[in-house]
Amino acid sequence: MTVATEPGPTRLVVGIGQLELSDRAEQPLVAIGVGSCIIVCAWDRSRRLAGMAHVVQPWSAHGRPREDARYGDQAVPLLLRRMSEQGARTGGLVVKIVGGASVLFSAPPGGEPLGLQNAQAVEQTLARYGLPVAARDVGGRHGRTVTFDPSTGEVLIRTLGRGEAKL
């Protein structure tokens, strides 16, 4: 994980299972081609600090505490801690979530769609920390590219053939 404070590329790509922060208006956080994964976007208005986690699976292995942004139950506390270390007031964060689609592969036999499970795990974990979800664009059968602007907290969602939307 890095905090983008040095000059660099115009966007910071948050890969699958990764977590990044940015407090630079010219360096938005971007997750590209999101299917069943959930993108957690948390924003501290006073610090203009944005944090993004790219969650792959809902829950980590039982009995194995560790910090790993791949899993919904671990990505949320990790994101909060990293943002707190950068001076954010975690109690006042604005949180938005995007993704959780069933694009090509939806569910294991007899199971619930993975994207839905990811969304539920993230929301349950956020609730445990007293953080409501301010806005969400979750589910459906289409991929999304998510761009998170640290200066405004705005989340831009781009799709293939379905245009753009803002949260």
Added chain:
Amino acid sequence: MDRKEMHVTVRERVPIAADHVELIGDLFHQGLARAARSLSGLVGHEIAAVDGRIEVLPLAQALALVGPAERATVGVHVGLNGQIDAHVVLLFTPAEARRLVDLMLQRTCGGTEKFEELARPALAECGNIMGSAFATVLGDRTGSPLWSTAPAVRVDMAQALVDGLIATAIDERSEVLVGVTSFAETNAEPQIPVRGTFLFVPEPDGLPTLLQALERPA
């Protein structure tokens, strides 16, 4: 939903060993050969698998196999279920997919301009062939039948098509066992190859069963 009701929870998984990769590689090539024969019969031209290989890759590298994450891509998915669960996925650029549909429907090259009524069933049939080939090979080798799910055909961003599928297959080290190949029409005149990416992704929970079967004499 309560956590106990969740179906996809990552369990402790044993890292995949090198000798296992070799064993599964043999099976993968058998499946590819069978699928190529069936596909050739369907399109009336010889189709061959090219550079087929089994690899254990970190998650990011496995996802990179599909090409640029946001590129428009045609995906065909067939699930294999039974004692072993696995996935077969075919990925094409839209141009490649149209070329394949031309072949399957015996049209002149360029005859398929968009994914109209007949194109999706044609691609689904291609997925059926690949899925059935691997279900047969896996079932014969393990002595336990596998059945394939109905094919799903979608056009979307490349990574969005496969991120969930590959995520279900990660092991304890976040690595994925994946078989990958391209296939091409070998005697096209003029030579316009049909190229696609084929992924074979067994789910880790079934790997011990598969390996036991492979270690027995064929």
